[in-house]
Amino acid sequence: MARKKSSPVEDLVIVISKLPWWIGVALALVSYVVLHSMASRPMLPTAATPGQMGDAAVRSITTTLAMFGQYVLPFAFGLGAVLSAVAAARQKKLYDTTASRPGVGALNDMSWQEFEMLVSEHYRRKGFQVIREGGNGPDGGIDLVLRQKDEIYLVQCKQWKAYKVGVQPVREFYGVMASRGAAGGYFVTSGEYTADAKSFAQGCNVELIDGQKLRLMINAARTKSAIAPQSITPPQAASTPACPKCGKEMVRRVARQGSNAGKEFWGCSSFPKCKAVFPLEGTH
Incomplete structure (x- = not known):
């Protein structure tokens, strides 16, 4: 059965929902201010020449579009921001829940969407700005784009449980990295890698992360965040003694x-x- 074609507004909401929520909020505010100013422009005086008639027609069309757009675009951006915030909350809860479960069993019990969310949250906590691209489903495509300063890193997630990832997917991932000018990449799986895949990655700026390593990384991040700074107790003033003879201060x-x-x-x-x-x- 053919997939129902989505509208441009729906596509826009989906795109914004994959960005950090504050970007959607900023775009909603900016788009409203710009379009509202365009919709509020006064109409041109009655045209007397063909050139003036053309200008008047263009002004009328853009003003009409702005009148509708000043509400439609901010709504789409705002809805995308809300969906992004909800997804971020779910992502954080998933990460904390997984961190509390020992072993790699929690990783194997996830859907590929949950696995992608887990990896996304991990790199967000490491200080990256994370953009979810979604890939092409459970078996391919770039899933995450990480930004730190002026550099980008690509992430591909394969929730393949106990399956061993061979050299071919890693080689294809490296090709995408090169074409997009990425500074590095992370190939993450809940399973393992073959010896050929590990050998190929050694000559590239690709870090292979298997299920066991991901488990250790999550545990380390959780332990680090759980260590609260020790409170420094100010030195106590010397206590005032009592008189040994009469008991007065x-x-x-x-x-x-x-x-x-x-x-x-x-x-x-x-x-x-x-x-x-x-x-x-x-x-x-």
Whole structure:
């Protein structure tokens, strides 16, 4: 059965939903401001020459399109941003749930869409800006584009469980990397790689990540995020001792004469009724 053809607006929503949510919000605001200003332009005066008639016709068409577009485009961008935010929340929950399950069994239980979301969240937490391209389904295509500074990295995900990935898919992935000028690439699978695939990747800027390695990477990231900075407790002020004779609170005093002149000592607060004293350094 043929797939139903989607409308341009639906296609736009899908594209925006694969971008970070804040991009959709920014595009919605900018498109509304620009199109609203175009829709609010005054009509040209009555045309007297053919040239003026042409200008008036163009102005009328663009103004009419802007009147509709000022609502349609921001709506599409906004809806895409909402879908992106929802997907990001699901992605985060999936990652945390997977991180709490030991072994690679959690990876094998996923659909290929969930596996792609897991990998996307992992690289997002590593500081990359992640754009999901979606690939061509479970077995091919570039799934993620990672951006960091001025460089891009490509990611292909193959949720093939215990299947061994051979050299051919890795070679094709490297070809796409070269054609798109990527600084590097990550080929991720929940299974394993053949010896030929590993040998080929050694001569390229391609990192092969199997299920076991991905599991270790997730565990390491989770452990790192779980280590909270240790709170620094400010030094406590020295406690004020009680007078050993009468039990009143002691106060700091400075000797004014004698061999200890200028030195601090503890003296009873009830002085001169109580004349108990002892050295300041004698307290703990």
